[in-house]
Amino acid sequence: EAQVTQNPRYLITVTGKKLTVTCSQNMNHEYMSWYRQDPGLGLRQIYYSMNVEVTDKGDVPEGYKVSRKEKRNFPLILESPSPNQTSLYFCASSPSIAGVVGGNEQFFGPGTRLTVL
Amino acid sequence: AQTVTQSQPEMSVQEAETVTLSCTYDTSESDYYLFWYKQPPSRQMILVIRQEAYKQQNATENRFSVNFQKAAKSFSLKISDSQLGDAAMYFCAYRSAKGSARQLTFGSGTQLTVLP
Numbered sequence: 714e715a716q717v718t719q720n721p722r723y724l725i726t727v728t729g730k731k732l733t734v735t736c737s738q739n740m741n742h743e744y745m746s747w748y749r750q751d752p753g754l755g756l757r758q759i760y761y762s763m764n765v766e767v768t769d770k771g772d773v774p775e776g777y778k779v780s781r782k783e784k785r786n787f788p789l790i791l792e793s794p795s796p797n798q799t800s801l802y803f804c805a806s807s808p809s810i811a812g813v814v815g816g817n818e819q820f821f822g823p824g825t826r827l828t829v830l
Numbered sequence: 831a832q833t834v835t836q837s838q839p840e841m842s843v844q845e846a847e848t849v850t851l852s853c854t855y856d857t858s859e860s861d862y863y864l865f866w867y868k869q870p871p872s873r874q875m876i877l878v879i880r881q882e883a884y885k886q887q888n889a890t891e892n893r894f895s896v897n898f899q900k901a902a903k904s905f906s907l908k909i910s911d912s913q914l915g916d917a918a919m920y921f922c923a924y925r926s927a928k929g930s931a932r933q934l935t936f937g938s939g940t941q942l943t944v945l946p
Binding site: 744746748753754755756757758761771801803805807809818819821823824826 | 872937
């Protein structure tokens with residue numbers, strides 16, 4: 714089954730304790746990205762990656778890091794989480810070529826609910 | 831930068847009736863894509879319908895249709911014969927068609943309640 718998976722689905726942590734949220738897709742997509750969802754703000758892009766070893770900042774990158782060592786994986790790293798990073802996080806992937814099937818849409822993971830105390 | 835505005839934080843509709851969710855956007859580009867996503871209580875983001883800006887014909891997917899007004903930069907979603915399973919948060923989203931851009935810009939969402 715074609716899908717984007719995220720782990721963990723729920724996480725409660727404390728300020729300053731480093732954490733990683735994993736994201737993996739099995740559709741051989743070049744493009745992957747991370748969004749955070751906050752009430753009244755919709756989803757905002759944190760980071761994205763056009764392909765292996767190619768990453769760039771989105772609209773709200775402060776406090777986050779990413780890496781893209783393999784095509785299928787795109788982990789989100791919070792080196793020193795703070796309470797304002799409490800949010801719902803989504804990973805998404807897409808083919809990079811618009812003409813292929815699904816090239817004009819993004820496929821979302823199930824979301825990770827993060828609480829930073 | 832593009833912006834997407836959903837001015838109705840909450841809406842309700844009676845089961846079997848029709849409801850329209852509004853969305854406006856701001857862009858200087860001429861070629862782009864617009865999407866409506868549904869987010870049920872499970873939090874999964876589900877693509878409902880998409881519209882290519884170069885197409886004049888409004889997109890339709892079963893009970894879901896859009897009214898795309900390019901000059902007015904308006905992209906409303908009409909849900910016909912509303913069902914209880916339609917209750918969800920609905921997000922309007924914009925994506926540039928320029929180059930390899932893939933970023934989605936979302937509106938703030940409209941929470942739809944379906945009344946039995």
